[in-house]
Amino acid sequence: MKRIMICLLLLLAGHFPAAAQEDAIAKTNLKVGDVAPDFTLLSDKWEQVKLSDFRGKKNVILAFYVLAFTGG
Amino acid sequence: MAKLEASDTVVLGISIDSPAANAAFAKQIGVTFPLLSDMNKEVLTAYQILKPYDVKGGKYQWAQRTTIVVDKDGKIQHVEQGDSAVNPNSAVSVCTGLHKPHGAS
Numbered sequence: 001m002k003r004i005m006i007c008l009l010l011l012l013a014g015h016f017p018a019a020a021q022e023d024a025i026a027k028t029n030l031k032v033g034d035v036a037p038d039f040t041l042l043s044d045k046w047e048q049v050k051l052s053d054f055r056g057k058k059n060v061i062l063a064f065y066v067l068a069f070t071g072g
Numbered sequence: 073m074a075k076l077e078a079s080d081t082v083v084l085g086i087s088i089d090s091p092a093a094n095a096a097f098a099k100q101i102g103v104t105f106p107l108l109s110d111m112n113k114e115v116l117t118a119y120q121i122l123k124p125y126d127v128k129g130g131k132y133q134w135a136q137r138t139t140i141v142v143d144k145d146g147k148i149q150h151v152e153q154g155d156s157a158v159n160p161n162s163a164v165s166v167c168t169g170l171h172k173p174h175g176a177s
Contacts, residue, residue, distance in 0.1 A: 025123075025136060025153050025154045026121050026122060026123035026124075026136035026153075027120075027136075027153060028119055028120040028121050028136075028138065028140075028151065028153065030119060030120065030151060031151065032148055032149060033148065034148045035146050035148075036140065036142040036146055036148050037115070038146075039114065039115045041086065041108035041109055041110055041115060042108065042109045042111075043091065043094075043106040043108055043109075044094035044095040044097075044098050044106060044107045044108075044109075045091075045095070045106070046091050047106075049084065049106055049108055051084075051142065051146075054082060054142075054144075055144065055145070055146045056144055056145075057080070057144065058081060058144065059080055059081040059082075059141065059142065059144055059149075059167050059170050060081070060083075060084060060142040061076070061081060061082070061083045061139065061140075061142075061160070061164075061167065062084055062086060062119075062138075062139065062141075062142065063083060063084065063085045063086065063139050063163075064086045064087065064116070064119070064121060064135040064136065064137060064139070064140075064157075065086070065137060066087065066134050066137060067087060067088070067089060068087060068093045068094055068096070068097035068107070069097055069100070
């Protein structure tokens, strides 16, 4: 019985890499010290916001989120 | 947020949502910083954080949850991805730390 359980566990474990791949992080190659790629995007108030407009004035935290109305 | 304003820091939220969706979202969660629409996914592509999602058999490409701190010189000071990026504490501490060298100005 114990052996069967172990076999089952091993079988299940075999399925995990696929699931893990689904959750893999889309890892950026950007790193500390790189110049952040500039962009201009429309805000929720329909105003153009340009990253480089903050240069020399403000630090900017870019918070990328998956979708509005979802957690996190 | 007050801590961030004191350290000369702004926050920009970015997703593939439309401005209308972001406006409703901003109202619901009560944020005062801009939520930006990357509807063409140009920024997500440039930042290499497009992630495939599988929803009910459909394939989509949306943002990988990521926090990036850009300093006043336009340089990246901090990159955080995945679940830990939900918690802004480390990004905040990077920014308040960035303020110190400029403290005299």
